[in-house]
Amino acid sequence: MNSLAEPKSWEKVFWPVAAATLLLAVWHYSVRWTATSIFPSPLQVEKGIVELFHKHVLWQDIVSSLRRVVIGFGAATVVGVPLGLSLGWYPAANQVVNPVMQILRPISPIAWIPVAIIFFGVGEYAAIFLIFLGAFFPIVVACVNGVSNVPSVYRRAGRNFGLAPSQLLAKVVFPAALPQIIVGLRLALGIAWLVVVAAEMVAVDSGLGYLVIDSRNSGKRYDLVVAAMLIIGVIGLALDLGIRRLETIKSIRWGFGNGS
Amino acid sequence: MALREVALSPQRALAAKLCVNHLSMVFTRDGKSTPVLQDITLEVSEGEFVCLVGPSGCGKSTLLNAIGGLLAPTAGTVFIDNEAVRGPDPRRIFVFQERGVFPWLTVEGNIAFGLFKLSRSEREERVAHYVKMVGLQGFEEAYPSELSGGMKQRLEVARALAVNPDMLYLDEPFGALDSITRHIMRGELLRIWETERKTIVFVTHDIDEAVQLADRVVILSARPAAIQRIVNIDISHPRDISSPRYLELRDGILQQIGLAHKI
Ligand SMILES: Nc1ncnc2c1ncn2[C@@H]1O[C@H](COP(=O)(O)OP(=O)(O)OP(=O)(O)O)[C@@H](O)[C@H]1O
Ligand SMILES: [Mg+2]
Numbered sequence: 001m002n003s004l005a006e007p008k009s010w011e012k013v014f015w016p017v018a019a020a021t022l023l024l025a026v027w028h029y030s031v032r033w034t035a036t037s038i039f040p041s042p043l044q045v046e047k048g049i050v051e052l053f054h055k056h057v058l059w060q061d062i063v064s065s066l067r068r069v070v071i072g073f074g075a076a077t078v079v080g081v082p083l084g085l086s087l088g089w090y091p092a093a094n095q096v097v098n099p100v101m102q103i104l105r106p107i108s109p110i111a112w113i114p115v116a117i118i119f120f121g122v123g124e125y126a127a128i129f130l131i132f133l134g135a136f137f138p139i140v141v142a143c144v145n146g147v148s149n150v151p152s153v154y155r156r157a158g159r160n161f162g163l164a165p166s167q168l169l170a171k172v173v174f175p176a177a178l179p180q181i182i183v184g185l186r187l188a189l190g191i192a193w194l195v196v197v198a199a200e201m202v203a204v205d206s207g208l209g210y211l212v213i214d215s216r217n218s219g220k221r222y223d224l225v226v227a228a229m230l231i232i233g234v235i236g237l238a239l240d241l242g243i244r245r246l247e248t249i250k251s252i253r254w255g256f257g258n259g260s
Numbered sequence: 261m262a263l264r265e266v267a268l269s270p271q272r273a274l275a276a277k278l279c280v281n282h283l284s285m286v287f288t289r290d291g292k293s294t295p296v297l298q299d300i301t302l303e304v305s306e307g308e309f310v311c312l313v314g315p316s317g318c319g320k321s322t323l324l325n326a327i328g329g330l331l332a333p334t335a336g337t338v339f340i341d342n343e344a345v346r347g348p349d350p351r352r353i354f355v356f357q358e359r360g361v362f363p364w365l366t367v368e369g370n371i372a373f374g375l376f377k378l379s380r381s382e383r384e385e386r387v388a389h390y391v392k393m394v395g396l397q398g399f400e401e402a403y404p405s406e407l408s409g410g411m412k413q414r415l416e417v418a419r420a421l422a423v424n425p426d427m428l429y430l431d432e433p434f435g436a437l438d439s440i441t442r443h444i445m446r447g448e449l450l451r452i453w454e455t456e457r458k459t460i461v462f463v464t465h466d467i468d469e470a471v472q473l474a475d476r477v478v479i480l481s482a483r484p485a486a487i488q489r490i491v492n493i494d495i496s497h498p499r500d501i502s503s504p505r506y507l508e509l510r511d512g513i514l515q516q517i518g519l520a521h522k523i
Contacts, residue, residue: 153356153359153360154362156325156330156348156356157356157360159330159347159348160328160330160349160350161350161374162348162349162350172362175362176362176364250403251365251403252364253403253405254363254364254403254404254405255363
């Protein structure tokens with residue numbers, strides 16, 4: 001078979017559907033054969049999803065989670081992009097800040113929960129702070145790398161046409177670094193969505209993370225737990241698809257492999 | 261008009277526009293120093309077309325970048341109009357060997373890049389003129405990733421010409437073009453040079469290209485580059501590339517570089 005040939009269109013749909021069906025089947029029969037009374041079967045989860053959708057509070061939970069992500073991720077973007085661009089632009093400043101960043105960056109936002117609670121108390125701000133932390137470092141690092149990876153020929157061309165340093169940053173370095181910055185934003189949004197669920201399990205009493213933990217605590221409703229997990233997955237996928245649309249903008253697309 | 265001025269004042273025409281004075285360049289990387297340019301001294305007159313030829317890796321691009329103020333030389337100075345060059349200047353535009361068209365801008369955006377001081381209508385007129393000159397009509401809205409290698413080179417030449425510089429530094433600008441387009445672009449460049457009397461420093465690998473274009477061909481040695489010889493091309497334009505004089509000059513240069521002209 002020619003590996004370069006495009007798969008036929010029915011194959012593109014058929015195989016993923018087959019894989020998902022197989023997974024559901026394995027799940028279904030595992031539950032049946034082990035005769036567990038705790039872990040729900042796919043059908044029970046499906047009923048759970050329907051139940052959640054009929055409960056008004058699901059929409060509020062989704063909105064709460066999204067709001068926290070928008071605020072936390074938005075703040076990380078607003079602070080992180082200019083900071084990262086500046087650090088990339090002034091390598092001397094980056095050398096000063098970089099060691100601290102490299103130590104803080106690998107710390108999971110989950111480890112910050114106690115600190116966040118000391119700073120902000122149990123509540124909304126602590127959750128948003130954790131999301132901010134999770135999104136902030138990947139954004140800064142992507143901007144620093146993006147700026148320092150700009151091919152020197154673009155900078156030379158920009159300088160040649162008489163651009164002042166600030167114009168060079170705005171008209172050459174920033175657009176040249178944008179594809180890498182967008183990769184960083186995408187990564188950061190994914191992390192923000194991971195962190196919001198974790199933060200909501202401890203710091204607040206609303207949102208999808210709270211829905212998961214609350215379904216377990218109030219009556220061991222594991223069908224609702226798994227249903228909420230699936231909803232979290234689907235929304236995370238939707239967020240990722242949304243931000244990936246940025247990669248198709250014409251003035252950015254060149255930076256993503258087969259740019260045509 | 262520029263032509264008449266030159267004709268009326270021969271001294272001005274001969275005044276050194278560019279003066280490279282004992283230029284040396286040593287790159288230091290990982291504690292190892294590589295001398296690349298060795299005591300280059302060269303004068304280029306106003307309106308002259310000079311080609312730099314030399315073996316690959318000898319330092320042609322380095323020399324051009326130093327002349328353009330984009331690289332600080334280790335020793336020596338470059339003067340333009342009797343002023344030491346301290347940095348790049350929009351009156352002297354580069355076409356880079358590494359291809360400097362901006363992939364985030366359209367063809368129009370690239371050509372208009374250096375025209376930010378012009379009014380909108382002037383800018384549009386200028387862009388349209390140069391789009392047409394390099395044959396990119398119909399691609400005004402296209403991005404460089406949608407263009408062929410040769411089209412990108414033409415685009416970069418158009419971007420350079422659009423700001424109407426008095427000097428052009430061209431680093432193998434036609435290297436990626438097919439021989440037909442290259443021929444057309446050479447003719448176009450000569451036409452622009454003759455009508456606008458720009459001073460041109462042109463780096464090329466191609467001896468034939470050098471002899472077809474230049475007033476003088478500067479032959480550089482292998483790294484560290486030193487000037488081996490400067491050949492005056494005393495044939496008037498348009499040049500007959502099968503004339504005995506053309507062949508004589510070309511073969512002389514080939515011999516100087518150490519290439520037999522039989523393959
Ligand atoms: N920034 C740099 N640091 C260290 N070495 C360099 C640097 N730039 C160029 N060189 C070295 O200087 C030498 C000359 O390079 P240059 O690009 O000027 O050659 P060139 O004559 O233009 O070659 P080509 O014809 O292949 O374009 C090369 O050996 C290269 O490795
Ligand atoms: Mg070169």
